[in-house]
Amino acid sequence: MLTQTETFVPQTEPESREPDPRTINTVRDRNDRIFRVGLSSTGIAVLAIMVAVGVFLGVQAFDALSETGVSFLTTTEWEPDRGRFGIGSVLLGTVLIALVAIAIAIPISLGTALFITNIAPARFRGILVSLVDLMAAVPSVVYGLWGLFFFQPGVIGLSRWISTWFGWIPIFSVEGAESNSALPNASAFTASAFIAGVVVALMVMPIQSSVMREVFSQVPLGEREGAFALGATRWGAIRVVSLPFARGGIIGGTMLGLGRALGETIAVLLIISPSFDIKFRILETGGNSVSSLIALGYKEASSFGLSALMAAGLALFAMTLVVNFIASAFVARSRSGASSEA
Amino acid sequence: MKKVWALVLFGLVASVIGASGPSAEAQASYQRISGEGSSWSAVAIDAMRVNVKQFGITVDYNPSGSSAGRKNFLNGTVDYAASDIPFQFQPEDGSAPENPAPGSYAYIPVTAGGTSFIYNLKINGQRVTNLRLSGENVTKLFTGAITRWNDPAIAADNPGLTMPDRPVVPVVRSDGSGSTAQFTRWMISQHGPLWNDYCRRSGRAPACGATSTYPTITGMKAQAGDLGITGYVTQGFAEGSIGYVNYSYAIGSRFPVAKVLNKAGFYTEPSPTNVSVSLLKARINTDAASPNYLTQILDDVYNDTDPRNYQLSSYSYFILPTTIRGQFNAAKGRTLGAFTYYAMCQAQQQSASLGYSPLPINLVSSSLEQIRKIPGVEVQSVDVKSCNNPTFSPDGTNLLAKNAPFPSDCDKINVTQCAAGTGGAAGQPTATNSGAGSAGGSGAGAAGAEAAAAATAASGTDCDPATEDCSVVNSAGGSNSLASAIPVSLAAPGGWTSSQTLTLLVVLLLAMVIVGPAIGIQYFSKRNQK
Numbered sequence: 001m002l003t004q005t006e007t008f009v010p011q012t013e014p015e016s017r018e019p020d021p022r023t024i025n026t027v028r029d030r031n032d033r034i035f036r037v038g039l040s041s042t043g044i045a046v047l048a049i050m051v052a053v054g055v056f057l058g059v060q061a062f063d064a065l066s067e068t069g070v071s072f073l074t075t076t077e078w079e080p081d082r083g084r085f086g087i088g089s090v091l092l093g094t095v096l097i098a099l100v101a102i103a104i105a106i107p108i109s110l111g112t113a114l115f116i117t118n119i120a121p122a123r124f125r126g127i128l129v130s131l132v133d134l135m136a137a138v139p140s141v142v143y144g145l146w147g148l149f150f151f152q153p154g155v156i157g158l159s160r161w162i163s164t165w166f167g168w169i170p171i172f173s174v175e176g177a178e179s180n181s182a183l184p185n186a187s188a189f190t191a192s193a194f195i196a197g198v199v200v201a202l203m204v205m206p207i208q209s210s211v212m213r214e215v216f217s218q219v220p221l222g223e224r225e226g227a228f229a230l231g232a233t234r235w236g237a238i239r240v241v242s243l244p245f246a247r248g249g250i251i252g253g254t255m256l257g258l259g260r261a262l263g264e265t266i267a268v269l270l271i272i273s274p275s276f277d278i279k280f281r282i283l284e285t286g287g288n289s290v291s292s293l294i295a296l297g298y299k300e301a302s303s304f305g306l307s308a309l310m311a312a313g314l315a316l317f318a319m320t321l322v323v324n325f326i327a328s329a330f331v332a333r334s335r336s337g338a339s340s341e342a
Numbered sequence: 343m344k345k346v347w348a349l350v351l352f353g354l355v356a357s358v359i360g361a362s363g364p365s366a367e368a369q370a371s372y373q374r375i376s377g378e379g380s381s382w383s384a385v386a387i388d389a390m391r392v393n394v395k396q397f398g399i400t401v402d403y404n405p406s407g408s409s410a411g412r413k414n415f416l417n418g419t420v421d422y423a424a425s426d427i428p429f430q431f432q433p434e435d436g437s438a439p440e441n442p443a444p445g446s447y448a449y450i451p452v453t454a455g456g457t458s459f460i461y462n463l464k465i466n467g468q469r470v471t472n473l474r475l476s477g478e479n480v481t482k483l484f485t486g487a488i489t490r491w492n493d494p495a496i497a498a499d500n501p502g503l504t505m506p507d508r509p510v511v512p513v514v515r516s517d518g519s520g521s522t523a524q525f526t527r528w529m530i531s532q533h534g535p536l537w538n539d540y541c542r543r544s545g546r547a548p549a550c551g552a553t554s555t556y557p558t559i560t561g562m563k564a565q566a567g568d569l570g571i572t573g574y575v576t577q578g579f580a581e582g583s584i585g586y587v588n589y590s591y592a593i594g595s596r597f598p599v600a601k602v603l604n605k606a607g608f609y610t611e612p613s614p615t616n617v618s619v620s621l622l623k624a625r626i627n628t629d630a631a632s633p634n635y636l637t638q639i640l641d642d643v644y645n646d647t648d649p650r651n652y653q654l655s656s657y658s659y660f661i662l663p664t665t666i667r668g669q670f671n672a673a674k675g676r677t678l679g680a681f682t683y684y685a686m687c688q689a690q691q692q693s694a695s696l697g698y699s700p701l702p703i704n705l706v707s708s709s710l711e712q713i714r715k716i717p718g719v720e721v722q723s724v725d726v727k728s729c730n731n732p733t734f735s736p737d738g739t740n741l742l743a744k745n746a747p748f749p750s751d752c753d754k755i756n757v758t759q760c761a762a763g764t765g766g767a768a769g770q771p772t773a774t775n776s777g778a779g780s781a782g783g784s785g786a787g788a789a790g791a792e793a794a795a796a797a798t799a800a801s802g803t804d805c806d807p808a809t810e811d812c813s814v815v816n817s818a819g820g821s822n823s824l825a826s827a828i829p830v831s832l833a834a835p836g837g838w839t840s841s842q843t844l845t846l847l848v849v850l851l852l853a854m855v856i857v858g859p860a861i862g863i864q865y866f867s868k869r870n871q872k
Contacts (some may be wrong), residue, residue: 077545081433126867130860148570153579176509176561186579187511191563270570273563274516285563296566299407300518300554 054317061311063304072311076276078293080301080308087312089276093193093288094316097268098261100197100282105205105257110250112205113212117219118238129213136206144267147199152190152271155198159189159283174284191273193287199271200264204257211256211331215249216242248333255327259320265291290316372680373673376402379411379424381567382520382588383658386453386698387424390689394681401681408520408658409554415661416442418668422678423661424452426520427527427554428637446665448716449636450682450709453690454621454657454699456612457525458765459600460592461584462575463491465506465773471598471763472772474499474609474753477653480602481533483584484512484525485540486559491582499603502759502774506582513571513585514556516564524656525586527552532644532653572597589613590697592765599765604651605644607755611764612652615746617699618733620646620655622743626708636712649748657701660685664715675718682713687729694732702742703734 028036065072068086075086116128163174177188189195219242227237243250268289274296275286294309301309377387384405391401408425415423428449429440459480463470475483479495482488488495492505515522529537530552541550544557558564563583565571571585576595584600589612592599601609610616623642627634637659644653660682663670686709690700701709706729714721733742752760761771 079546082546123864126864127857127860130863131856134856134860149573149577153577156579185509185511185582187509187563187583190574190579191565269516269566273558273565275558275560275564277560286560296517297555300409302409 050321054314057310057314057317060307061314062307064308064311073315076278078276078297078308080305085308087290087315089278090288090290090293090312091315091319092278092280093272094262094290094319096193096280096282097197097200097264097272097287097289098258100194101200101204101261101264102254102258104198104201105208105261106254108201109205109208109212109253109257112209113216114238114242116213117216118234118242129210132206132209132213135202136210138203140203140264141266141270143199143203144270147195147267148270151199152195155195156186156189159192159194160184160186163189163283171280171282173281175281176284188285189283191271191285191287193272193282196268196271196287196289197282199267200261203264203267204261207260208253208257211253212246212250215246215253219245248330252327252329252331252333255323255330259323259327262320262323263291263316264289265295268292269295371673372397372399372677373671374400374402375421375674375677375681376404377411377422377424378404378406378414378420379661380408380426380452380520380658381405382408382426382455383424383452383698385590385696386689386693387685389692389696390681390685393689394684397680397684399677399681399684401677407518408523409518412440412661415447415663416440418670421663421670421674424658425661426658427523427552428634428659429661431633433551443665446663446667448662448664448712449659450662450686450712451638451657451701451705452660452685453693454617454655454701454705455588455697456617456620456652456699457521457528457586457654457656458589458592458612459584459602460572460575460587460595460597460765461600462577462580462582462597463506463508463584464581465504468773469598469767469770470503470772471765471767471770472759472761472774473503473598473600473764474603474759475600476603477532478536480600481529481536483510484514484529484586485536486512486543486561487536487540489561499609500759501756502761503772504775508582509561511561511563511580511583513563513565513574513580513583514558515568515571515586516556516566518554519567520554520658521568521586521588522556523552523554525654526550526556528640528644528654528656531641588697589617589765593697594766596766598763598767598770601753601764602653603755604646604649604653606647606649606651608649608651608749609753609755609759610650610652610749612654614694614699615742616650616652617655618702618742619648619650619746620652621657621699622702622704622740623648623651624655624657624705626705650746655699657705662712662716664717666717672718675716676720679713679716679719679721682709682716686710686713687731690731690733700731700733700742703731703740706731706734 064080064085067083068075072086073091074088075084076089077084077086078090079085112128112132116125116132120128159174160177162172163177166172167174174188177185223241223245224237227241232240269292272287272289272292273285274288274292276288277286279286290312294313297309298306380387384403387403387405391403394401403424404420408427411420411423412425412429414420429442429447431439431441433439459475461470461473463473475496476499479488479499482495489510491508491510497503497505526537537550540559541557544550544559546557550557556564563574565574565585568587568591571587572591572595574580575583575585576597589599599611601611603609620643623646625639625642627637627639629635638657640656643651643655646653662678662682663675666672666675686701686706690706693700710729713719728736733740735741750760752758759774761774762768763770763772
């Protein structure tokens with residue numbers, strides 16, 4: 001069905017010194033109007049749902065927030081029924097786990113995306129793409145159980161190595177490791193923010209990788225071939241052409257992954273041993289995250305405790321929203337190809 | 343001929359169903375009921391639900407946690423609830439009080455169990471399967487008062503073992519749970535000062551009370567669910583860890599549980615029979631004016647002097663409505679009545695195989711009285727005689743008290759400990775420093791390895807009280823020069839066994855699942871292009 005758009009051009013005086021801009025009058029037909037209304041209402045519905053989630057969390061959290069006020073952000077304990085609760089340590093734990101995840105996921109996903117788009121033979125590309133996408137399709141509880149029973153025993157050795165040689169850096173030090181003892185204490189390294197972060201990294205990697213791969217595949221062929229024509233090596237072409245062009249996409253993909261890492265629940269819940277101290281020692285037992293706090297606590301929560309959990313959820317919601325907005329801004333910029341001019 | 347057999351079979355099945363269950367014509371009118379609550383007793387309740395389906399009774403159950411169950415029972419959104427602790431009128435952990443209308447509910451026990459302590463400990467690379475702990479030491483282990491396994495207090499409990507110099511890693515529940523509530527209630531009752539001191543140190547001033555979320559300190563692990571605790575403790579790196587779980591998890595993971603000292607001076611295991619015997623001493627609060635009306639009073643269980651007593655025995659409740667309310671009506675009451683009758687009697691037959699303990703006679707007879715209060719219930723002529731509960735016989739004799747095995751002499755305090763394994767490791771004896779049985783004591787203090795060479799003879803007293811299996815030690819030893827000389831390493835058997843074959847199969851299948859679709863897509867898209 002064709003859309004008719006009629007344009008009326010009013011008469012203008014040829015001698016007038018300053019020509020008035022003509023007024024354009026658009027008349028849409030019925031189909032066009034239905035289409036526009038349909039699209040805009042779905043768009044609004046998405047926004048409305050987001051707002052509804054936010055409002056719901058806000059209303060539910062009101063009881064708890066009105067009791068603590070600003071100290072909700074700084075208190076490190078979690079005993080809502082005694083009136084002492086806050087997300088100081090929990091929020092820090094969430095961010096630490098997400099940062100570990102991102103730090104590990106970026107090199108892997110960037111490498112994967114570059115390999116698939118620039119290096120892998122064309123006939124393997126499809127397989128590799130489906131493999132990475134399949135990683136994203138594995139349920140997070142599977143990652144969690146796998147991390148708990150299979151991965152954790154293996155990572156202890158790495159954790160011990162890092163803490164032995166880099167323990168002088170405060171975040172890598174571990175208390176109670178007893179590394180000089182004849183019976184070293186492996187338990188000091190288990191259930192740590194680091195292990196949770198590594199597992200979350202594997203869950204975040206496919207998303208990051210597919211966003212980056214999408215952007216790398218948009219790199220103008222002419223520019224790449226130009227680089228090769230000028231004698232660039234494959235690494236040179238990637239460095240000079242692909243990476244600068246895809247900078248927005250890389251940042252955007254990273255932020256999307258960060259958003260998911262912040263909200264990851266079940267894998268973190270299974271692995272981490274919840275603690276409510278402010279601590280930066282990521283290799284050491286204990287940590288926390290907002291989503292696992294909620295998942296662990298809601299079953300046995302009183303109505304006020306539930307309100308407190310909602311408040312924690314609201315904080316996480318706000319944080320994830322900000323991260324995702326920044327991400328989508330970057331992704332939108334990179335799709336237009338504007339970053340290739342930089 | 344075939345037809346005849348089929349008919350006979352059909353007739354048999356029909357008669358069995360007709361005889362054992364509520365009458366067939368009643369089936370159509372059982373209204374569906376729903377419940378919610380304890381995850382601790384969920385396995386037992388699920389088994390009951392499946393079994394009553396054959397009588398046309400459909401019962402739903404959502405194991406979302408005891409607190410959620412009580413909350414939704416008060417809201418009237420479920421017909422019954424299951425909870426590990428009664429309604430909290432004056433919660434000790436600071437949460438908001440629950441106020442059900444007096445007389446609108448009744449408690450009956452669902453299933454019983456003992457809080458079991460699963461541990462991972464090795465001496466010279468050999469797994470310890472016969473650890474013994476006094477109640478005070480259990481409390482100290484879980485409150486950070488004992489931090490190393492070679493603490494003199496633990497060595498005193500285990501004269502036959504040379505405890506290693508390893509840090510203790512207590513593993514507790516990170517989610518709110520009835521097991522935690524039952525464990526902390528026991529600690530408060532028996533070792534109050536230790537527990538209150540721990541509460542202060544963990545930052546939960548002034549006192550935690552009996553709580554369903556365990557307060558943690560540095561050095562402790564908190565894991566989600568019984569599965570999380572078992573999963574942690576049973577891994578190779580977790581040497582020195584000890585956690586509290588349902589007995590069935592220790593059996594399932596083939597790991598030992600600690601024997602706990604009772605007031606009779608015996609170290610006992612939380613085996614189904616021991617727990618049932620212990621609960622014979624459970625009293626039920628019959629003071630209708632008390633807010634704790636119908637709840638369990640376990641002081642006599644804690645202080646029981648029966649040698650078979652396991653101190654940390656307890657049971658969880660069904661909460662039943664005794665008035666028409668919310669979505670609950672008399673028709674549903676009829677279903678609930680039939681279901682709970684079944685739960686008290688027949689269903690207890692399989693408790694032991696599910697890792698729980700059957701309810702003893704005193705609890706069953708008092709709950710049969712409570713079931714009568716459900717509105718709409720068809721009061722069955724169920725009494726102790728026709729109940730079919732495994733702990734007592736049709737003539738009302740308490741079979742349990744008569745038949746439950748007594749602990750062997752080597753389980754006695756101050757006597758060199760039994761070599762026989764416990765829990766899921768019942769078949770693996772542990773080398774002890776001196777001869778088993780009451781004859782021992784001479785070699786105490788020697789290192790495990792030396793003792794292995796100097797082991798003395800086995801005696802008949804090495805029976806495992808739970809399984810009555812006296813042959814374990816001897817057959818494993820192969821001769822009379824027994825116990826201590828036997829290597830008990832779990833990982834030792836090398837070579838290709840069925841588990842390796844299975845692992846390979848699983849890996850291959852997984853690889854196919856992961857790689858298969860991608861290759862398939864690739865292959866077919868190629869063909870289409872041509």
